[in-house]
Amino acid sequence: MKVQIIHAHPEEGSFNGAIHTRIIEALSCNDHEVADLDLYREEFQPILSRTEWANYHDTTKNTNTVKSYIEGLLWAEALVFCYPTWWHGAPAILKGYLDRVFVPGIAFHLPKNSSQAQPGLTHIRKLGVVTTCGGSWLREAVYMRQAGKGVVLQALKPLLNKKAQCIYLINYSTDKASANTKENFLRKVSLTFSKF
């Protein structure tokens, strides 16, 4: 399977950096073709510019500034996102990737007579998301009602193939986690993506 990884963490030596490495290793061992997009390493520019905003709905122009990222998206049969949870969602650099690359005509279609977006990424049959939270399960899952997961399942997944499978792994209380707990999560990541 052709898998596009989208990773967003500024520090390679971080826990998310280790998760990212495990994902690549596990997928590569399983004969997948892997394209790794490390948004910080690429110094991805996350700001949707004034011109991009003006051309947002013009499908003849709205991919002009992000062509290589669009190519990756159209090449992929599976997407894997890996990022720390910041402000209950994706870091700004990843949010900016979605703003600029998941444009109408590619990621979704907006029919003239409906406000309901139609999926554009129907060639994508698998979605993997791995994220970490500093907050506890009680705070993030109960009080904050898994805000980040809601975006993935209710906004991102509906853009893919109707039968697309979704894997969502989350580690809570990461900042206070012991080395052992972190290693267990890394093992879970390896196991999950070795069967992806």
Ligand SMILES: Cc1cc2nc3c(=O)[nH]c(=O)nc-3n(C[C@H](O)[C@H](O)[C@H](O)COP(=O)(O)O)c2cc1C
């Ligand atoms: C800007 C920023 C915002 C954050 N917002 C949240 C949050 O909303 N919920 C949460 O549980 N943790 C939050 N955290 C904590 C991170 O999720 C946590 O430090 C990270 O998952 C640990 O992974 P790392 O060691 O790979 O960075 C935030 C951290 C930063 C730097």
